[in-house]
Amino acid sequence: MDLTSTVSALPGATPVEGLPDAWHWSRAVFNFDAVLTPDKSRSLQMNVMGRYDAGLARAVLEFAREHSAEFAAGDRPLVAVGGFSYPGWEFDTIVAVGRAVHDYHSQALPELHQATLAVFPGYRNEFSGTETEDEAWERFRKMLQPTKLEREQVPFLKLSYTNTRTQGGSKGPDRVLAPLSRLLRELPLLEDAPGSHVEWENAAGEVSRAEWDTALTLSGASGKREITIDELLKYAEQNVTGAGSGS
Template identity: 45%
Template sequence: MDVRAVVTAFSGAAPLPGLPDAWHWSPAPGIDFAGALSADGKRLLQLSGRDSYDEDLAVATLRFARKHEDEMVARNSFLGALEGFEPPTGRRFDAVVAVAPQVHRFYRAEKPELTEHVRLTYPAYACEFSGEESVDEAVTRYRMLGLTDLDRAPVPFLRMRFANTRTRGRSTNKGRGLTDPQRLLGELRAIEGGAGSFVEFENRHGTVWRVEWHGAWYLADWTTQNGAPREIGIEELIQFAVARLHE
């Protein structure tokens, strides 16, 4: 496929200032796309912004993705993130993520023949990815992150399981499942008063902690499932959990 010819034929496509072989187009008010040819010219590296497009950020992201595409894919072929990204002044992103066609399925309706030639590339945060995501987990994370909001805050990688003897709430997955950090903080508070209740959480490095309620909160490093628990206050526990997820 001649990717250049396809992209330049998009309605309103115009060269993206500051980056060769790159274009910007907007199919609707508030929705902006930017794309660049990969280094070998065989793929389109693309991002989009919904009510948040920033040309300088788009150029920096696509430039980084073009230079480091092989490294990103080597990290994880489905959802490959690479640290070391330096965004424009005022932005906090520290990584760029590459999303594979089998995960994003972009253009599947209007131009399905293009889908396999597109790798979505977005500014991101290193704490959001483990590098070990399966294709199913990559799809889940892609949907969770809200990547088209280019003003977004980090959504750290988190796997969790829990059981609350007071509310009878519990996770339904066999192991720890992907979830939002706000769910973790809510469940940590909710086990108060539930004898034998627990919450396990895992960060992107695969380190696991287990919190139990036995008249107070007790925290243990559970990576080897034999950590010695220590009593901890809820506010210290919340701060601890947030810090571990952002590592």
């Protein structure tokens, strides 16, 4: 497939001024921008629903093309590259997901779908770099709202828990993707629930575990210690949103 002729022929596509091999088009509430990789083997496409910033979109495309070798290497389901910035926005990371995760052009132009990486701006604490295909799909399709620029941060978090008092718990022995709100909801429920635990992993791969036996304890990279509920909640939020605080 000749990507130059294919993308430039999309309905309403016009060149992005000053950025070679890049086009913008729109439909209803969506704006679309795409740029080809230097070897013209891939299209890096950003979709935006609602509020749109043409300057930000161009900066995302420029960054994505500069780092296209990293994004395209190994056909990984999700690749996040830090070091991005643009005035007026707090995004610090650009992310690309592969064809197994996104559905861009999958129905109308299957060949273009195969050659397209979906790119979008995000935050470093949202990505671990170890996401499986299933995890990347869930993050992209269900959790992050990647087509919205004015979205809340959704920090990467994998969680497992069991509570002997509420009889609640996660399914299976493994940590699974979860929102920060669930972690902060489950931690106070540990109090006076012997045999209960909450274990979580942040974007940096750090694992922390809170348990109740005769007292509340926190275990992490620096060992195990007793902790109050208020201290635990503060620690957990900082650990997940900052993706690097120790225990």
